[in-house]
Amino acid sequence: MPDVSLKVNGAHHCAWLEADTLLVDALRGPLGLHGTHQGCDTAQCGACTVLMDAKPIKSCNVLALQMQGRALHTVESLAQGDELHPMQQAFSRHHALQCGFCTPGFLMRAVTLAAEPEAACDPIDPQWVRHALGGNLCRCTGYEGIVKAVCEGLVAMRTAAA
Ligand code: FES
Ligand code: FES
Incomplete structure (x- = not known):
């Protein structure tokens, strides 16, 4: 099982993940970022949308392993403290x-x-x-x-x- 390093919302995370772990599962699982939702798993509903290098991607459609070296942002990155985006x-x-x-x-x-x-x-x-x-x-x-x-x-x- 590879040790995967992900940069999410400006913070570095390392997790032991199966090579076929989807990004959405890594976010919601070991990284504990439950704001990203998982609706269809077939890249149709968009509930799992996150940003990769400032571009929107469907996190149910990419492997966590592929995201190493990328800057990822989830919905948790929008609000600054108590102030909503x-x-x-x-x-x-x-x-x-x-x-x-x-x-x-x-x-x-x-x-x-x-x-x-x-x-x-x-x-x-x-x-x-x-x-x-x-x-x-x-x-x-x-x-x-x-x-x-x-x-x-x-x-x-x-x-x-x-
Ligand atoms: S969960 Fe529906 S597009 Fe990803
Ligand atoms: S699916 Fe309920 S608010 Fe959009």
Whole structure:
């Protein structure tokens, strides 16, 4: 069983993992980061989305072993202490969650949209947001609140970065 070294949310973790351990299982298991959810295991629901070198990936679709040397971020990295990330605040304001199972994945995908040119548009096109979130599924909300929250969250991120 290889000793795998992972950098997650800026911290180094070492764990003895089977070579075929999925990243999502490593995160939720030995690393104890339960914010990343596991919905389908077939790379369809997006609940397991995390960032690898600032790009969104589905952590049920990659091996932990492959992630050595990468910078990984999970939903636990968003809030700074008691202060929620602007995207989390927008989700809260727009009631963009009900059961919350899909939320970590939506949040991690949503924050990466700030790097897209469309995020600089004023106003941000909700259709673009809807399309960009196509790899994330929600069974509860009907998506309306999520799209509004992501548009507002992106504007807040832009303002904070200015
Ligand atoms: S659990 Fe990874 S996409 Fe559904
Ligand atoms: S809030 Fe329940 S699945 Fe999205």
